[in-house]
Amino acid sequence: MFEKDLSLVFLLDFYGNVLPEHTRTLLSLYYAEDLSLSEIAAELGISRQAVRQTIKKGEEALRTLENQLGLARQFCALRDAAAQLRVDAAPLCSSDNLPVRTLACDAMRCAELILSDSDSSGS
DSSP states (O other): OOOOOTHHHHHHHHHGGGSOHHHHHHHIIIIISOOOHHHHHHHHTSOHHHHHHHHHHHHHHHHHHHHHHOHHHHHHHHHHHHHHHHHHHGGGGGOSSHHHHHHHHHHHHHHHHHHHHHHHTTO
16 A cells, blocks of 8 residues: 655645646545545546556656646745745834835735735645
């Protein structure tokens, strides 16, 4: 038996739409719905082996896309930078120095916008 690599759920969010619908469905059932290979096979009327092979091909495709494009990695880096910006700028928003306060509050708004967009993406 093999263990599920749950980072693939994250990659499925980014790249799932470029996969064939059947592959995307099987990956969603397996990772998002946490169904076993046997449960998926029974639900869809196909063999367990066919489910496993399709999932393995889908996983490989997701990893290849991330290795080539790096969108998920870039998203995480942007989200982490925005979170750090929010922490660093927050105390400066109450500065007596107007230009510093203005810049810090603008930075906070940008960070909040990035973070609110990343929250709404389900990631």
